[in-house]
Amino acid sequence: MKLAIFGKHPVPQGGFDGVMSLFEAIGFSRLGYDVSLLIAFPDSATHDAVLARLDIEDLNALPKFGGRFDIVPVYPDGRGFQEVDVLIYQSCRPEDWDTYGALCQDHAGLLTKNFPKFVPDHDFEREPSVIGQFANFDLIACALRSDLDIFRANPAFWQEHGHRLAHVPRGADPALLHAGYKTATAPIIGLDMPSGDDARAYMAYVGPIKRLRRDYPGLKVLTIGKPIPELESTAIPYGRFDRLYDRFFNLIWVYCTIDYRFSPAHLQAEIHKRDSGWGPRAVFEVQNIEAQMSGAPILGRRACMIDELYEPGVTGFNYRDQGSEPQIYRTLSRIIADMAHYRTETRKWALRHFTWESCIARWHEAIQACRRATGQLR
Known part of the structure; x- marks a missing residue:
């Protein structure tokens, strides 16, 4: 199954979106997906300047930390985008959605995004933000279980939209994060x-x-x-x-x-x-x-x-x-x-x-369930 991640790479770009994009790519590739990490550039000159600054000939020379995936440049005119079964939108920048949102929708069989926090209030009627996102994404991955529980408590809503919501927490890598260095004699x-x-x-x-x-x-x-x-x-x-x-x-x-x-x-x-x-x-x-x-x-x-x-x-x-x-x-x-x-x-x-492995496994299960519910997977 082909899966693309519209996101960043943490080495040249940094930030949380870069780290999460990387571990999404690693995790889904280990589950057998054919994964591409899509890195957006405004034009070819900017792409070439990044390669020159990093002294590499291709984005695939960037470290992949054990993952098996391709890194593909994409552009506002659609270059680089290809049809995929699943596309994860991993950007918190509104301007990225303005430029690339329609391209992501057009090239994805199923479009999904992980949200760090949706529902600020337990009064369901006062918070329509998740429902509004259904116009953009097929599957809403809630990082917090408490978000999902609020919607599950509304039977009518859950009956209609439950297959498009899932609890997918954000994780951390136990190989890179460990307690082995906490050996100082002073706190x-x-x-x-x-x-x-x-x-x-x-x-x-x-x-x-x-x-x-x-x-x-x-x-x-x-x-x-x-x-x-x-x-x-x-x-x-x-x-x-x-x-x-x-x-x-x-x-x-x-x-x-x-x-x-x-x-x-x-x-x-x-x-x-x-x-x-x-x-x-x-x-x-x-x-x-x-x-x-x-x-x-x-x-x-x-x-x-x-x-x-x-x-x-x-x-x-x-x-x-x-x-x-x-x-x-x-x-x-x-x-x-x-x-x-x-x-x-x-x-x-x-x-x-909160290992990335368990978090990505949850997302995989939610993707498969959503595809079955919508007839994409039989």
Whole structure:
């Protein structure tokens, strides 16, 4: 069966879409699909410039991390697109859909997309966003089970549309993310960073970590992209995802998530949370899964944590509000004091629930069920 992924490759392009595109390509190729990863370019000159910058002659020279798939350039005039049985649309950029959406629809027997968060409210009638997406996609893959449960609870809707919805979580690679590097004698705390410059997104951790430094003089703080001056953190530069794993996730003992009320990217992601009742709560943040796969428990503000993405008290902890510095200090102290236990249990939980292999298997099953229901597969 031919399957194409309209997405990115994480080496020249980076970002979550690149990582997810790669593991979709790897996973479906291992299930026996004939997979092509479609990389969009505005014109041939841009494509050639990328090859020259990377010093390669063809996109297929890019690393495939054990996957067996082709990498194909595609263009707004339709060059590169071919008829496929299934096409996964892996882009969060509205301008990509404006340019390539119709081309993806025209060349796909079945078009599907994974959404990190759809339903902000349990009042079904107030949230039509999923129904609206049926005009674009044949199969909606919900990253969160709670999204699917809301629609399953509406019998009339489920009777008509249930075959076009599936629970397909986003995963992490247990081979690249592991606990083997967590051997430092002093604790290493990893902090998420907001997309903007609002220090309130991480300020709740500053006091507790300063206090912890008195208990553990060698304690280090790692952040991604930019440092936190108040904590003298070491900023790990953006770059290849596998190197970021080794320099950040595989080292940290605990991962502290930001307060999404003060992160512009989260507040503006209205496609995923259109209702004010959802407020600043997180969408499916895959870095929380990556941290747990590496054996690092997660800690965050209660309203910014999604229940199904961690096991409370085992792989994840939360605090109630910005005034909870004593609670944050106690929680971090508890994790650090018994790091070997939490590292093992957190990793085991992530392996049970969030390997890419199991996530792609769910998507495969949903694709086959949808094709049977629509007469594409007999």
